[in-house]
Amino acid sequence: MAARLPSWAWVTGLTAGATAAVVALAVQANHGPHPTAAVAKPGPSASAGAHASATPHSSAPPALPGGSGEGRRIVYSVGAKRVWLVDATGRAARTFPVWPGTVSPQPGRYSVTLRIQSLKGSDGVEIEHVMYFTKVDGVNVAFSNALDGASPPPADGKKLGGIRMDKGDGTALWSFGDQGTAVTVVS
Structure with missing residues (x-):
């Protein structure tokens, strides 16, 4: 006849098994694809109010423009x-609004030439996550975000090539694009 296990042994065994299953699922989830928020966000500061859109936000993010190339870019x-961050399969993994400077690059294909x-x-x-990709009339054009998260104030007639974004989007762009990453500019 088999010896009967005490109830505490069963509870301990089941708890250990459940904990191991949860840990295994967490590790598996951490290595799988992660969803990314792709809806437009309001400006990060009061100064962004002048740049905020008056249109209501839709639940679906704007579609990736046609003719924007292929592959990771x-x-x-x-x-x-x-801006859209496009993975190697051609899917927009993230999209977000930006506040461009007064100098705009021409539509075309470029690549990140310098990161600071x-x-x-x-x-x-003070800005961070600066990623240069072209020059227009002697003005460097680069993606960046302000350290304090603010949008740029009006330019007062200056030629500025900074394309600013929210701090979180700047961090995502910095993680996505290395020197040499393709940049496609569309109208």
Whole structure:
């Protein structure tokens, strides 16, 4: 006849098994695809109010522009004032609004030529996650975000090539794009 296990042994065994299952699922989930928020966010500061859209936000993110290339790339729409981070399968993994400077690049294909962690922008604002990809009339054009998360104030006639974004979006772009990453600019 088999010896009967005490109830505490059963409870301990079941608890250990459940804990191991939860840990295994957590590890598996951490290595799988992660959803990303792709809806437009309001500006990060009071100064962003001048740049905020008056249109209500839809639940679906704006579609990736047609003719923006293939493969892994950053897509910037000058007209829509928006960036898409496109993975190797051609799917937009993330999209967000931007606040462009006064100088805009021409539609075309570029690549990230230089990355700088942080510096003072030509408008005097401390910026980070600076990713240069072209030059227009002697003005460098680069993605960046302000350290304090604010949108840029009006330019007062200055030629500025900074394409600013929310701090969280700047961090995502910095993680996505290395030197040499393709950048497609569309109208």
